[in-house]
Amino acid sequence: MDQKECIQKIHTAIHRAVHPDPPDPDFFQPTSVMALFAFNEGVELIFIQKADVEGYPWRNQMAFPGGHVDEQDTSTQATALRELEEEMGICSQDVKVMGSLGHFQTINNKDIEAFTGVWNQKGKITFDPAEISRVIPISLAYLTRVHREKGYAGRRPDIMELTYPYEDVLIWGVTAKILHHLIEVIIPKNK
Structure with a gap:
């Protein structure tokens, strides 16, 4: 399957799926993230590893890029x-947004609406090392294999169980919840 067909397949799956609804806005602070796809030798998802800064609440955690909703x-x-x-440093004109995966809540009362997009890979990734230690593209095929090997397919694992290891990092918490939902949406159940 070529890149265009793959993008269309993912786009269609996202739009046909049922996604988690938003919670009561009185109890959660709105935030959003972008689950960003890139195409190299295969389909990849781009993650960031938060900076290793003493006292930083997300120190060394794997995440999708995102943050709090601002007034503007x-x-x-x-x-x-x-x-x-x-x-x-990825401009919006270089991203084709495919849609929302719905809402995911954190234990510290953040409501994260997760979006999916495809980066055309124009320009170069640049980041502030005070906030991000590195950018890690991970093969969707690898993540799907972990998903199946851990027995996550077709069920919603407990948050303590739900982890996706990759080399020297671990995707866990709300990022793992978003990733789990994304994989469940776009990967055929019979494969």
């Missing part, structure tokens, strides 16, 4: 695109 943002999608540019 016209939507949570605009927030995800603004944060993508601020955190990684």
Whole structure:
């Protein structure tokens, strides 16, 4: 399958799926992230590893780029695109947004609306090392294999169980919840 067909397949799956609804806005602070696809030798998802800074609440954690909704943002999608540019130097015109994966909550009362997009890979990723230690593209085929080998397919694992190891890092917490939902949406159940 070529890149265009793959993008269309993912786009269709995202739009046909049922995604988690938003919670009561009185109890959660709105944030958004971008699960960003890139195409190299295969389909990859781009993750960031937060900086190794003493006292930083997300120290060394794996995440999708994103952040809090600001007053000037016209939507949570605009927030995800603004944060993508601020955190990684990827301009919104270089991203084709495919849609929302719905809402995911953290234990510290953040409501994260997760968006999906495809980066055309124009320009170069740049980031502030005070906030991000590195950018890690991970093969979707690898993540799907882990998903199946750990027995996550077709069920929603407990948050303590739900982890995706990769080399020297571990995807866990709300990022793992978003990744789990994304894989469940785009990967055929019978494969």
